[in-house]
Amino acid sequence: MTLDRGPVPEQGWDKGPVPLSRKENGMFVYNKGYIVDSAILVAHYSGFPYVCKKKGDLNMTKVGILVGSLRKESFSKKIAENVAELFPEGYETEFVNIGDIPLYNQDFDDENNVPEEIATFRYKMKQIDAVLFVTPEYNRSIPAVLKNAVDAGSRPKSESVWNGKPAAIISQSPGNLSGFGANHHLRQSLVSLNMPVLQQPEAYLANSAALLDENGIISNEGTIQFLQLFVDAFVALMEKYKG
Numbered sequence: 001m002t003l004d005r006g007p008v009p010e011q012g013w014d015k016g017p018v019p020l021s022r023k024e025n026g027m028f029v030y031n032k033g034y035i036v037d038s039a040i041l042v043a044h045y046s047g048f049p050y051v052c053k054k055k056g057d058l059n060m061t062k063v064g065i066l067v068g069s070l071r072k073e074s075f076s077k078k079i080a081e082n083v084a085e086l087f088p089e090g091y092e093t094e095f096v097n098i099g100d101i102p103l104y105n106q107d108f109d110d111e112n113n114v115p116e117e118i119a120t121f122r123y124k125m126k127q128i129d130a131v132l133f134v135t136p137e138y139n140r141s142i143p144a145v146l147k148n149a150v151d152a153g154s155r156p157k158s159e160s161v162w163n164g165k166p167a168a169i170i171s172q173s174p175g176n177l178s179g180f181g182a183n184h185h186l187r188q189s190l191v192s193l194n195m196p197v198l199q200q201p202e203a204y205l206a207n208s209a210a211l212l213d214e215n216g217i218i219s220n221e222g223t224i225q226f227l228q229l230f231v232d233a234f235v236a237l238m239e240k241y242k243g
Helices: 075-084 116-126 144-153 180-192 221-241
Strands: 005-007 020-024 027-030 034-036 040-045 048-053 061-067 091-095 130-135 167-172 203-205
Touching: 061 075, 075 091, 075 130, 075 167, 075 221, 116 144, 130 180, 130 221, 144 180, 167 180, 167 221, 180 203, 203 221
Parallel strands: 061 091, 061 130, 130 167, 167 203
Antiparallel strands: 005 027, 020 027, 034 040, 040 048
C-alpha cells in the first residue's frame, strides 16, 4: 500500500498515540494514511485510527454538520454553509462527509471487520461535540444516506458516537411542506440515541430554491434573523450540556 505523506505536525499536539514510520525530506510518513484538518490529526496504524487534538483547540466547541443530500448543487448544503457562518466565536463548524460510508451491516462489528470508511467516520464523530443536521425530505422521511450514517455511528451500541451530544435539525424543501416529515422522523432516531435535540425554534424552510441567490447566499433578512435565532438557541443548548 502506498504511504501518504503529511506535513510535520506543529508542536502543541496533545498526546497521541500518533504512530509515525519515519521522517523523509521534512515530512512525516504515516502508516496507512492520514487525515488532517485545523484541529484533528487521525493517523491509521494497523487498521486502527488514532486521534490527536491540538492543545489550543481543546476549549473550542466543535459542531459537526451532516447534510442529507449528495447532490452537487444541494439546497441543503448551501443552506448549511450559510448557517455555519452564524456561529459565534468559540465554536468551530466542520462538514462531515457521509457519502462514502458503506451500507451498514452488523456483521462488520460482529466479525471485527469494520470498513475503513466507517471506522474513520466514527472516530471523526467522536471528536465532535454537537451535531447539526440539515436535510431534505425523501418520500416523507430522511434520505437513505443520512439514516445509514446515523446507523453506522450508533454501533457498537456501547460506543455510539451520538450518545449525549446536543443536536439540532433544519429541514428544507423546494415546495411548501418544508421537509416536516424528515425533520420528525430524524427526531425519533435521535431520541433513541440519547441526543438532546433543540426543541424551539423548529426550523422548517420552504421554497428553498427561492431563498438562495445565484451564489448560494441567503439574502432575505427575515430568514437570516430566524436562522440566527435558531443558532443562538442551539448554542444555549450546547452550553447547557457542556461537560
